[in-house]
Amino acid sequence: MIPEATVARLPVYLRALTALAEGGIRTCSSEDLASAAGVNSAKLRKDLSYLGSYGTRGVGYDVDYLRYQIAREIGVTHDWPVVIVGIGNLGHALANYSGFRSRGFRVVALLDADLDRTGELVAGVPVRPFDDLEAIASEHAVAIGVIATPAAAAQDVADRMVAAGVTSILNFAPAVISVPEGVDVRKVDLSIELQILAYHEQRKAHETGREVAAAIGGDQ
Amino acid sequence: MIPEATVARLPVYLRALTALAEGGIRTCSSEDLASAAGVNSAKLRKDLSYLGSYGTRGVGYDVDYLRYQIAREIGVTHDWPVVIVGIGNLGHALANYSGFRSRGFRVVALLDADLDRTGELVAGVPVRPFDDLEAIASEHAVAIGVIATPAAAAQDVADRMVAAGVTSILNFAPAVISVPEGVDVRKVDLSIELQILAYHEQRKAHETGREVAAAIGGDQ
């Protein structure tokens, strides 16, 4: 059983290893890989230790071998079919995102409730009516769905996805969706990320203010 | 000093409170708010306790009052000016995202290195050359920048942002960027989120396999 925090970092290691491999590097130390991934080496080694012993003491890790082991652990040695629902600005961006294709995912359908959009080609894939969801999900055995609709539609879309057999949902809509036991949801929310930054930014401003005040105050 | 895990949830509570307020609800219990935010009530109360005592025992929380207190704590009672660099598909989607405006952020400029894009209007804001970054950042006192460029450009953009006085960066490029002490970076990576789902999906598949095997095996 791999800790959740480790699972969330494995894709980062995978990407870093791919970058190293593309740079022609065949072997790396935990220090090298950790710095490419933006973590410290103790954490990296601990994380990798949950997968097994894929390194060599005194030497390091074979880049290709470790890359394969992580890809296998994550489950991206084969492609996962994915549907995207909601082809607005964000849906367009997602459909065009080439990183999906190269990292283990294949967009098998783009769905939108607006029938005026039907037939429109986005990244070479035709937009289809949302009602085709069940047919597509069962035809392609889709387990992963992406919601890129407005917040108001998100729960309905999620319900339909679950009914159609989808058991993992990536939700970009700014809404909390509830799903049955056994279905995983991950949420990406742009304005929440910015608000977290704003909080720290505000604290930095206070900090500076205090330092300035202290400097002005001098040694009174 | 508010724990980081709590800080990351405050924006979720803020959004849930806004939804309650829009539904005409003036008072709510920790249970109500927790369920609107998708967390359990003990965690919610513990989180809110770091901000102060803004509830009333036996009654609950005043929605508007708590909303204001959280907004103040996060620092979104006034707007933060933001620049977006990289106006490709994702940059377009971000520029058009209305949640920015309504949640404490104002896009003051869209920048792109491709000069053919200069002047193009996106969501009513003209695209400007990347080299205008310093002028814009100092004119609007921009502290927060968004990177929506390809991975290869991300580090350069981050360096220029930091030099221009930006101290918080939201990075959508699939690359690790390094910044000096005192600069915050948050990363949003679409394919990493999908890979995390894939990991759990794969485990569910194994689990099912085992259950099926056990069922077939019966009580042998």
Next chain:
DNA sequence: TTCTGTGAATTGTTTCACAGCC
């Protein structure tokens, strides 16, 4: 000697359970 793999210590987060206030 170098660098991995990992117990042990530390630090952070969540959950429990109830005292205290309305």
Next chain:
DNA sequence: GGCTGTGAAACAATTCACAGAA
């Protein structure tokens, strides 16, 4: 009686520090 606020307990993640393999 109902619900918040919070110590204390349980759990999870990170970091330390070093034994041991190459």
